[in-house]
Amino acid sequence: MTRSVYISSVGRGDGRQVVELGVMELLARQVDRVGVYRPLAHDGPDPLLDLLRSRYRLGQSTAAMTGLSYDEAAALQAQKGNDELVSRLVDRYHLIARDYEAVLVLGTDYVGTNLPAELTLNARLANEMGAAVLPVVGGLRQSAESVVHEVRNARHAFASLGCEVIATLANRVDDAHAAQAAKELGGHLPEPVYVLPEESALSAPTVQQVVDELGAEVLLGDPAGLARDCRNFVFGGAMLPTFLPALTEGCLVLTPGDRADLVIGALAAHSAGAPPIAGVLLTLDQRPGEETMALAARLAPGTPVVAVPGGSFPTAGELHTLKGRLNATNPRKAEIALGLFESHVDTGQLTERISVVRSDRVTPMMFEHELIERSRADRRHVVLPEGSEERVLRAAEVLLRRNICNLTLLGEDAVVRKRAADLGVDLNLLGPEDVGWGTEDTGATARVVDPATSPLRERFAELYAGLRAHKGVTHELAYDVVADVSYFGTLMVQEGLADGMVSGAVHSTAATIRPAFEVIKTKPDASIVSSVFFMCLADRVLVYGDCAVNPDPGAEQLADIAIQSATTAAQFGVEPRIAMLSYSTGTSGSGDDVEKVRRATELVRERRPDLLVEGPIQYDAAVEPSVAATKLPGSPVAGQATVLIFPDLNTGNNTYKAVQRSAGAVAVGPVLQGLRKPVNDLSRGALVQDIVNTAAITAIQSQGRTDGGERTAARTERNDSR
Structure with a gap:
């Protein structure tokens, strides 16, 4: 039976899109097919539905997600009554629900709806749909006492109308009152109550939104700059010495277009990082001269300079009503919203x-x-050597917002901070004076460490020189080597100052894993380092190995790869059934390549009799039950293999890419296995989500490695070493 959740407001301005996105995330984690239904919609684009369709790869069109427009609903209600309106909307719901395991229903928004008794209508729709209700109350600029009363009234209103209330949520509560409101509400209602504070990064419009709303002309700026949040507005009219101290981080500067001194002053302040601004908005339809604009482009590349024809005062009035919004074009805000939720x-x-x-x-x-x-x-601690790379910084923001792991970003502190500001990325980086790392209460945190100037450099040089003395490495040479970010990050992992490392967005695989071979080395039970990809198909996850490291493994190495891959699969919830792949199945073929796979299969059985393994076997017989029934009837692996071991790198690499591109599979990896401590390589074409996934995998790998005492000692040493 379809289980539906009906999210309903009790008034305007509650920012409930955060809750709708958060609940959609919960549903998508549990079931394969989630539908979305908005019974009543405004005419025109629906940014939230577009976001849900894009983020969750929904097959529904926007039209298929909606019932009636508010104007249509008001007319129908006036002509045929409320019962007819409800009947029409519920019928539409059932058409959607029959195709999905769960449905998220988005209630009315109380904005220009022309519907009487809107709360009562939402309650009745929820009851008729058999949906559980999650009321959302807005708490912006309200006292804790007022928030408590609003939550209790909302819960009582829906419960008294016969609704099944599963929880109540207060959103956009001022920081000063959120904790008190949560404390007073805790345990005093039959259902849970959650209190979300106001998040300025969500309420702040982006520069692109300002451009769209005001019809501004973009004179300078790149997409990253236009995606910056406008956290404040500063109006420039004074002379430069008076103007500069008024600048705040993330502000949008409004100034008449003929004030070239303020334009250049604001951009120079941004370039110096004191402070980084969102951009400059020119009014009065004025444009600085060509020389000024050329200097502006050199001073702060990518920083937006936009122009509007109106004056500063009317423009300020339009900006005052502008609020940030969730939409498909700004996935960063979606990640911020999910992190808050x-x-x-x-x-x-x-x-x-x-x-x-x-x-x-x-x-x-x-x-x-x-x-x-x-x-x-x-939560663990992951080091990211490529600290100034755009994709890494964007991934770092996601990792921190969603409390996935604590981070160390390697690079020059000023460069990393400036790059993050240019990209509009908020990492809330700890300073040198800050002690400790994120806790469960404070959330994940990040630091920047510069290998060239870090006090750890001397210590790492001594360590590396000792490890590589047999190769003729002197202390002086080691001192230069450990300034390399890959070596420095690897040594942090080796010394317990980080739990794992992720690199490779701009470095080669060799540059990423060579330090791990030299410093961390292989586990006692592993003869080689190998890799797997998690191949996420439409309805299952397969593990492919080795597709990234070993060009032509022998039988012994192939058996090691299979055992390592089975262990990795089990660690990530995939029941290992190993298929040792070849161009023949069973005894149908011969030759050196087939014999290598046959021998490797025998070695796996000898070393790990507890594992299910079949080989040699062809790919189709390994994954397709109908083929398996013909070629290897009765096999416990054939037709249902989950771990597929390729005979060489050429076959494995080409196959994973073919499946990824042709079958639309999501390839997560490569995940390195066989090292004493986790270090993982990225493809140089890695997307932000790939980096997030790899960092999460690295954190999970480290969870199975250290105990609490070792981690506590490592944390203490980290703080002492900074």
């Missing part, structure tokens, strides 16, 4: 109350969510 909502408790039965199928998104949940459950 997950930080203040007991997602495990709420999922249990929603009572969705978890699907047996494992979709790519469900696998990714499982990675995030497991890494958050026991």
